[in-house]
Amino acid sequence: GNSVTQMEGPVTLSEEAFLTINCTYTATGYPSLFWYVQYPGEGLQLLLKATKADDKGSNKGFEATYRKETTSFHLEKGSVQVSDSAVYFCALSDPGSGYSTLTFGKGTMLLVSP
Amino acid sequence: KAGVTQTPRYLIKTRGQQVTLSCSPISGHRSVSWYQQTPGQGLQFLFEYFSETQRNKGNFPGRFSGRQFSNSRSEMNVSTLELGDSALYLCASYPGGLASSYEQYFGPGTRLTVT
Numbered sequence: 001g002n003s004v005t006q007m008e009g010p011v012t013l014s015e016e017a018f019l020t021i022n023c024t025y026t027a028t029g030y031p032s033l034f035w036y037v038q039y040p041g042e043g044l045q046l047l048l049k050a051t052k053a054d055d056k057g058s059n060k061g062f063e064a065t066y067r068k069e070t071t072s073f074h075l076e077k078g079s080v081q082v083s084d085s086a087v088y089f090c091a092l093s094d095p096g097s098g099y100s101t102l103t104f105g106k107g108t109m110l111l112v113s114p
Numbered sequence: 115k116a117g118v119t120q121t122p123r124y125l126i127k128t129r130g131q132q133v134t135l136s137c138s139p140i141s142g143h144r145s146v147s148w149y150q151q152t153p154g155q156g157l158q159f160l161f162e163y164f165s166e167t168q169r170n171k172g173n174f175p176g177r178f179s180g181r182q183f184s185n186s187r188s189e190m191n192v193s194t195l196e197l198g199d200s201a202l203y204l205c206a207s208y209p210g211g212l213a214s215s216y217e218q219y220f221g222p223g224t225r226l227t228v229t
Contacts (some may be wrong), residue, residue, distance in 0.1 A: 010170050043118075043204055043220040051216075089157065094213055095214050099170045100216050102147060104157040 006090050006105035013080055013112050021075040022109045023064075023090035031092040033057075033066055033073040034102070038087045047075075047088070051095075069083045085112045116141065116205050118221035126227045132193040135224045138206030139186050145210030146188040147218065148180060151202040163188055164210045166171075192226075200228045 025031065032041040032051045036044040048057030052069035060078045073090060090105040121140045127133050139146050142166040147162040160170040163182035185205075192199055202225050206218040 043222045046217055049217060095216055099162065100218060101159050101162060101170055102218060106156045
């Protein structure tokens with residue numbers, strides 16, 4: 001079956017530091033990959049996505065590249081802000097199944113201090 | 115466009131009771147999925163509805179059920195509540211057609227507490 005593994009948190013950084021959150025996946029087909037972010041007390045917001053190998057998703061300074069050879073989709077940002085403090089979820093869906101069902105990682109909490 | 119809305123936002127119920135949660139998808143979206151979020155199990159898929167038909171289901175007991183109406187609004191029901199059903203229940207929608215990009219848009223969730 002499909003699965004997603006994320007690095008455990010919390011990740012604690014100072015403002016303007018470089019961020020990497022690792023994500024690897026296992027899938028039987030050719031999944032689409034997503035990063036979602038959840039702020040305290042809120043639902044999930046789509047941050048970025050990639051639908052095929054070597055695609056790079058980017059949004060709000062965050063980026064992630066779909067690496068089929070290493071089955072990875074690591075999230076990066078060059079300079080984090082306090083407002084980036086949230087929980088980040090890596091997820092996949094398998095369009096080949098005909099379903100949109102998302103399989104999520106456990107989430108990584110990011111704490112950014114001034 | 116208005117986003118996905120869920121009602122109520124917070125709910126407190128007693129063990130053994132039943133509960134109904136509601137979700138209104140983004141206008142034009144025909145697919146609605148439900149997820150349960152708990153600290154221990156993380157985010158788990160419950161079921162998906164498309165055009166009033168359940169087309170995928172996760173690994174949850176039969177106490178969890180849902181339905182979708184002709185206007186794409188969806189409800190989920192949990193009967194005979196257990197303490198372990200305390201969770202944030204998230205609803206997500208997407209267009210659901212053959213050309214779908216599979217991006218799902220989530221609502222704010224309903225926080226259910228079972229005492």
